[in-house]
Amino acid sequence: MKKDKVVEIEEAVVRFAGDSGDGMQLTGSLFSDSTAFAGNDFATFPDFPSEIRAPQGTVSGVSGFQIHFGHKSIYTTGDLADVLVAMNPASLIANLKWVKNDAILIVNSDEFTDKNLEKAGYLTNPLDDETLSGHLVVQVPLNTLTYEAVKELDLDNKSVMKSKNMFALGIIFYLFNRDYTKTYSFFENKFKKNPLVVEANKKVLQAGYNFAETLEVIKNTFRIEKAELEKGRYRNVTGNQATAWGLMAAAERSGRNLFLGSYPITPATDILQELAKHKQFTCITQQAEDEIAGIVSTIGASYAGSMAVTTTSGPGLSLKSEAIGLAVMTELPMVIVDVQRGGPSTGLPTKSEQSDLMQALYGRNGDAPVIVIAATSATDAFYSAYEAAKLAMEHMTPVILLTDGSIGNGSEVFKIIKTADLPPINPPIAKANDPEYKPYKRNPQTLARQWAIPGTPGLRHRLGGLEKEDITGNVSHDPLNHEKMMQLRQEKVDKVADFIPELKIDGNEGADLLVVGWGSTYGVLMTTVEEMQNEGKSVSMVQFKHIMPLPKNVREVFSKFKKIVVCENNMGQFVNYLRMQLPEFRYEQYNKVQGLPFMVSELKQKFESLLNE
Amino acid sequence: MEQKVEPKAITLSKEDFGSDQMVKWCPGCGDHAILRSVENVFPKVGEQLGYSKEDFVVVSGIGCSSRFPYYMNTYGIHGIHGRPAPLAMGIKLANPKLSVWLISGDGDSMAIGGNHFIHIARRNPDINYLMFNNKIYGLTKGQYSPTTPKGQKTKTSPQGSFEMPFNPGELVIGARGKFFARALDSNPKLMQEVFLAAALHHGASIVEILQNCVIFNNKIHALITNKETKDDNQIVLEAGKPMLFGKEKEKGLKLEGTKLKVVTLGKDGVTLDDILVHDPTTDDAGIHMMLASMAPPEFPAAFGVIRSVESETLEDAVWNSVEHEKATSPIKNMDDLMNSGNTWEIE
Numbered sequence: 030m031k032k033d034k035v036v037e038i039e040e041a042v043v044r045f046a047g048d049s050g051d052g053m054q055l056t057g058s059l060f061s062d063s064t065a066f067a068g069n070d071f072a073t074f075p076d077f078p079s080e081i082r083a084p085q086g087t088v089s090g091v092s093g094f095q096i097h098f099g100h101k102s103i104y105t106t107g108d109l110a111d112v113l114v115a116m117n118p119a120s121l122i123a124n125l126k127w128v129k130n131d132a133i134l135i136v137n138s139d140e141f142t143d144k145n146l147e148k149a150g151y152l153t154n155p156l157d158d159e160t161l162s163g164h165l166v167v168q169v170p171l172n173t174l175t176y177e178a179v180k181e182l183d184l185d186n187k188s189v190m191k192s193k194n195m196f197a198l199g200i201i202f203y204l205f206n207r208d209y210t211k212t213y214s215f216f217e218n219k220f221k222k223n224p225l226v227v228e229a230n231k232k233v234l235q236a237g238y239n240f241a242e243t244l245e246v247i248k249n250t251f252r253i254e255k256a257e258l259e260k261g262r263y264r265n266v267t268g269n270q271a272t273a274w275g276l277m278a279a280a281e282r283s284g285r286n287l288f289l290g291s292y293p294i295t296p297a298t299d300i301l302q303e304l305a306k307h308k309q310f311t312c313i314t315q316q317a318e319d320e321i322a323g324i325v326s327t328i329g330a331s332y333a334g335s336m337a338v339t340t341t342s343g344p345g346l347s348l349k350s351e352a353i354g355l356a357v358m359t360e361l362p363m364v365i366v367d368v369q370r371g372g373p374s375t376g377l378p379t380k381s382e383q384s385d386l387m388q389a390l391y392g393r394n395g396d397a398p399v400i401v402i403a404a405t406s407a408t409d410a411f412y413s414a415y416e417a418a419k420l421a422m423e424h425m426t427p428v429i430l431l432t433d434g435s436i437g438n439g440s441e442v443f444k445i446i447k448t449a450d451l452p453p454i455n456p457p458i459a460k461a462n463d464p465e466y467k468p469y470k471r472n473p474q475t476l477a478r479q480w481a482i483p484g485t486p487g488l489r490h491r492l493g494g495l496e497k498e499d500i501t502g503n504v505s506h507d508p509l510n511h512e513k514m515m516q517l518r519q520e521k522v523d524k525v526a527d528f529i530p531e532l533k534i535d536g537n538e539g540a541d542l543l544v545v546g547w548g549s550t551y552g553v554l555m556t557t558v559e560e561m562q563n564e565g566k567s568v569s570m571v572q573f574k575h576i577m578p579l580p581k582n583v584r585e586v587f588s589k590f591k592k593i594v595v596c597e598n599n600m601g602q603f604v605n606y607l608r609m610q611l612p613e614f615r616y617e618q619y620n621k622v623q624g625l626p627f628m629v630s631e632l633k634q635k636f637e638s639l640l641n642e
Numbered sequence: 643m644e645q646k647v648e649p650k651a652i653t654l655s656k657e658d659f660g661s662d663q664m665v666k667w668c669p670g671c672g673d674h675a676i677l678r679s680v681e682n683v684f685p686k687v688g689e690q691l692g693y694s695k696e697d698f699v700v701v702s703g704i705g706c707s708s709r710f711p712y713y714m715n716t717y718g719i720h721g722i723h724g725r726p727a728p729l730a731m732g733i734k735l736a737n738p739k740l741s742v743w744l745i746s747g748d749g750d751s752m753a754i755g756g757n758h759f760i761h762i763a764r765r766n767p768d769i770n771y772l773m774f775n776n777k778i779y780g781l782t783k784g785q786y787s788p789t790t791p792k793g794q795k796t797k798t799s800p801q802g803s804f805e806m807p808f809n810p811g812e813l814v815i816g817a818r819g820k821f822f823a824r825a826l827d828s829n830p831k832l833m834q835e836v837f838l839a840a841a842l843h844h845g846a847s848i849v850e851i852l853q854n855c856v857i858f859n860n861k862i863h864a865l866i867t868n869k870e871t872k873d874d875n876q877i878v879l880e881a882g883k884p885m886l887f888g889k890e891k892e893k894g895l896k897l898e899g900t901k902l903k904v905v906t907l908g909k910d911g912v913t914l915d916d917i918l919v920h921d922p923t924t925d926d927a928g929i930h931m932m933l934a935s936m937a938p939p940e941f942p943a944a945f946g947v948i949r950s951v952e953s954e955t956l957e958d959a960v961w962n963s964v965e966h967e968k969a970t971s972p973i974k975n976m977d978d979l980m981n982s983g984n985t986w987e988i989e
Binding site: 310 | 720721725
């Protein structure tokens with residue numbers, strides 16, 4: 030039955046959930062690509078376990094991918110889903126709490142066997158009782174229909190079952206009026222060497238689409254107008270990819286070769302993998318034997334004149350602490366990217382958290398100040414990485430760039446820019462045979478010393494972790510010199526405040542409540558605050574991207590508000606930093622440490638209760 | 643593509659490398675002699691390989707030996723404990739045209755830096771790695787190191803060390819290293835020959851220097867260095883020459899079955915033809931491993947270049963790949979990259 034009725038909607042949240050081996054991440058990313066083609070704005074949230082293949086059919090093995098897309102600007106990955114694809118009972122039981130009361134549930138009924146129900150923890154079959162009442166349940170015998178779709182092809186069982194996610198994708202494509210043939214080129218590329226698999230995936234995808242068309246239970250389909258995005262060319266990026274690209278853009282603009290020394294660690298590894306692909310930009314990547322070798326080789330490359338980078342996550346940052354101190358002492362530029370994950374220890378490797386802030390600021394022996402900045406979204410990771418590299422090189426200091434799992438793995442629409450339009454990067458490289466050159470002589474504006482690169486005539490000098498004498502850089506144990514150098518290192522970082530943008534208030538000055546966030550919480554805080562503003566509530570917000578040093582106008586901004594609430598995905602690290610830096614203000618705090626992003630609903634509740642106090 | 647430096651006519655002298663900084667090692671420390679040997683070798687290295695004085699970089703970790711960069715007038719960087727290998731590797735990968743020298747000790751290289759040590763041997767960047775082995779922690783004043791003999795009393799092993807020591811040469815060869823040599827702080831001529839050979843070898847050249855700590859482990863190498871015993875306890879290996887030693891070069895090494903044996907020429911019918919001829923260039927590590935393992939009193943300790951096998955260096959492999967990608971990739975810059983793949987236009 031052909032359905033004529035197309036309902037226009039503003040936005041939607043779709044969640045794909047299945048076993049770790051069901052290919053949900055791929056399904057989600059293919060749907061994201063199609064969403065991009067449809068011209069919608071979107072943000073995605075992959076939610077997967079740290080095991081590659083946990084026991085099949087169990088809740089611990091469920092892998093999910095959520096996409097929030099719409100006609101207006103999308104800042105969050107969505108609180109609750111409008112549509113859930115559940116490939117087995119475990120993925121249904123694990124995700125039912127993340128869907129709206131009247132959601133469309135597309136379930137693979139073939140997997141609802143007694144054995145699988147038991148594995149998932151269902152005592153009775155939820156398809157037969159009242160568990161799912163209120164929802165529109167679409168039962169699809171996905172395994173059977175997938176077999177049916179490819180029965181003419183000479184394909185083994187395993188390959189057939191591997192393509193069943195495409196049947197589910199076909200259904201969702203139908204539901205949102207997407208052109209499924211656009212996905213064919215992906216199959217053609219990915220399975221180049223196996224035309225049979227290409228054919229199978231095409232057939233299954235098409236079968237899913239056609240099947241949905243015939244379903245009576247689906248009364249209408251949905252359409253979302255193209256997003257009102259600025260004119261221009263767009264693409265889809267993940268935060269980790271954007272980070273890698275921002276770094277490469279900085280290398281190109283600064284004229285330095287990029288060097289990355291890194292050790293694989295979830296969720297940061299994608300950056301290493303992305304940079305490793307681009308040797309044509311003289312991007313040298315070294316997969317080190319451990320985290321320490323990763324950063325130490327980075328220090329070596331920086332000394333030798335490269336734009337040097339190391340990438341890691343929390344546990345790796347701990348291991349790099351001593352070496353960051355060496356970079357502080359030698360005043361060599363480098364970017365240290367920390368894609369934060371749930372901690373402490375191994376913690377929640379595949380979940381997101383903002384709990385490395387104090388480690389980034391202070392986690393070293395001695396007073397060892399570095400610049401700390403935090404990306405606010407997947408697309409912003411591009412600009413933050415670029416800025417981190419620019420600040421590192423122009424101010425001759427390590428910079429810690431904090432992103433997190435939600436930024437790194439999340440994807441967003443990215444407006445393609447021209448590299449030439451990015452701000453120039455001018456590292457203070459010492460000139461050959463400069464008679465005035467002294468290793469620790471400083472630029473009065475930035476207090477940066479010069480970068481004298483080995484191989485350059487007339488600039489031979491020694492660096493190291495022992496305290497340096499002011500100006501000459503010779504080893505010095507002089508007490509007053511030590512104190513002076515401590516102050517200079519701090520002052521150099523403090524002076525960066527002259528080179529970063531001021532804090533911008535979203536909303537009215539003097540509103541009853543100022544919402545404060547930093548880093549990746551930008552989208553959800555922004556969405557919440559905008560909604561509340563539209564409801565007439567007196568709420569404004571600021572989002573911090575520059576943590577060390579803070580923007581110059583923080584005090585001025587804070588003094589305009591009576592009530593300040595600091596929201597973050599940790600136990601209160603930024604709020605305590607603010608209490609230390611600006612003790613004259615009183616701060617409320619709201620913390621969520623579940624390895625999950627904030628939801629608009631819970632933030633709203635908190636802010637409303639603060640407004641009503 | 644070879645990344646070797648373009649030959650340029652370079653004249654250098656020892657004075658080009660002497661530092662104005664006060665050398666603060668203990669009087670009588672073996673490090674002084676090593677420093678002088680390095681100063682003497684650098685001009686030859688520069689002249690033979692085309693490095694100017696600004697192309698030398700001296701890198702170190704932590705320990706007495708690691709103060710070395712401060713005492714040379716070159717580019718230099720004194721790193722953190724145990725990590726000179728990745729530091730040197732970062733420099734060499736970033737700029738393969740530099741002559742990179744790594745100075746480290748047995749604590750720095752064998753204990754805290756053991757991991758990096760085996761990986762640099764395996765990866766084979768063209769770096770000259772001088773490891774001073776005095777079998778003790780000197781800078782922290784006398785604790786046992788991973789090369790301290792089992793049973794030796796030190797401040798942290800008052801009953802005698804309970805641990806089996808490492809033999810650095812075995813580690814290098816076990817990690818599939820391509821160059822290993824041994825030198826002695828009391829033999830400057832040998833040191834200079836070995837350092838030059840290390841520099842000329844294109845790859846990771848790891849040199850163990852038996853070095854005496856006069857304060858905390860004096861005479862640890864006495865069995866090898868004593869006037870009375872040294873001729874019988876040292877063998878200096880030379881490529882293509884029979885492995886002979888002893889005061890009158892009357893002793894030699896012979897392969898008996900799968901093992902080395904010390905024999906005396908003219909005794910039990912042994913002739914020069916029975917003596918092994920040294921071939922450091924064979925990739926087969928068998929004999930090299932046996933030579934590196936030899937120790938008195940059963941065997942003489944081996945000196946000179948024990949193993950020197952040509953193999954592609956890390957930086958050559960990496961930079962060849964860069965050149966290849968540059969020549970073949972359709973994506974030439976970031977604008978190309980951003981516009982590649984799936985993109986769409988909003989009007």
